[in-house]
Amino acid sequence: xxxxxxxxxxxxxxxxxxxxxxxxxxxxxxxxxxxxxxxxxxxxxxxxxxxxxxxxxxxxxxxxxxxxxxxxxxxxxxxxxxxxxxxxxxxxxxxxxxxxxxxxxxxxxxxxxxxxxxxxxxxxxxxxxxxxxxxxxxxxxxxxxxxxxxxxxxxxxxxxxxxxxxxxxxxxxxxxxxxxxxxxxxxxxxxxxxxxxxxxxxxxxxxxxxxxxxxxxxxxxxxxxxxxxxxxxx
Numbered sequence: 001x002x003x004x005x006x007x008x009x010x011x012x013x014x015x016x017x018x019x020x021x022x023x024x025x026x027x028x029x030x031x032x033x034x035x036x037x038x039x040x041x042x043x044x045x046x047x048x049x050x051x052x053x054x055x056x057x058x059x060x061x062x063x064x065x066x067x068x069x070x071x072x073x074x075x076x077x078x079x080x081x082x083x084x085x086x087x088x089x090x091x092x093x094x095x096x097x098x099x100x101x102x103x104x105x106x107x108x109x110x111x112x113x114x115x116x117x118x119x120x121x122x123x124x125x126x127x128x129x130x131x132x133x134x135x136x137x138x139x140x141x142x143x144x145x146x147x148x149x150x151x152x153x154x155x156x157x158x159x160x161x162x163x164x165x166x167x168x169x170x171x172x173x174x175x176x177x178x179x180x181x182x183x184x185x186x187x188x189x190x191x192x193x194x195x196x197x198x199x200x201x202x203x204x205x206x207x208x209x210x211x212x213x214x215x216x217x218x219x220x221x222x223x224x225x226x227x228x229x230x231x232x233x234x
Contacts (some may be wrong), residue, residue, distance in 0.1 A: 009132040010107055013084055021087035024064050031155050033179045047152045055120035060108050061127030065092035072098045082111050112140045120146050126155040
């Protein structure tokens with residue numbers, strides 16, 4: 001691959017993730033919905049079953065810590081997180097509370113050129129399709145994995161190869177869209193309720209006076225129905 005093209009791809013990745021880092025965990029529900037998270041945990045647990053928890057791990061394209069957080073939960077402490085986006089790594093630092101993490105802002109090829117360590121576990125979640133030259137990068141990664149090590153690749157774009165696979169793919173996409181819609185609806189409801197509460201307080205809706213100090217009457221006998229609505233909104 002031409003070096004100029006490689007640099008353009010890396011720059012595009014940096015620019016994209018700089019823009020969406022703050023909202024990445026919200027907008028990428030295809031990777032972070034509850035169903036996918038359960039699958040990811042189960043797959044990762046099966047891959048690391050035979051590994052000692054002191055093993056050296058490398059999370060390539062660690063992003064906001066989707067895989068790193070699970071490794072920490074499973075007891076791993078010697079984890080190196082590499083990502084090309086400084087903004088994504090800032091989110092990772094907030095998401096994963098582990099003082100032993102080694103966090104490096106770099107593309108994976110440049111990192112491996114200056115790193116001599118070998119790793120028992122290398123993880124890549126939704127990373128391969130972002131690499132300028134996937135075959136070249138994967139060859140370099142293979143060279144750094146122990147003979148008894150594990151390479152865990154997940155969350156790459158795929159398509160069904162038969163009717164059953166295609167149906168499952170469409171069904172999964174539908175579930176993800178519904179779940180994302182639920183997320184959006186929930187936040188919109190929160191926003192609407194917050195705005196309504198603010199308007200009620202500021203404009204004294206229904207011409208009622210300020211809410212008095214102290215608790216409201218428990219029996220409600222001194223409040224009319226419209227007053228009870230007003231006070232409940234407050």
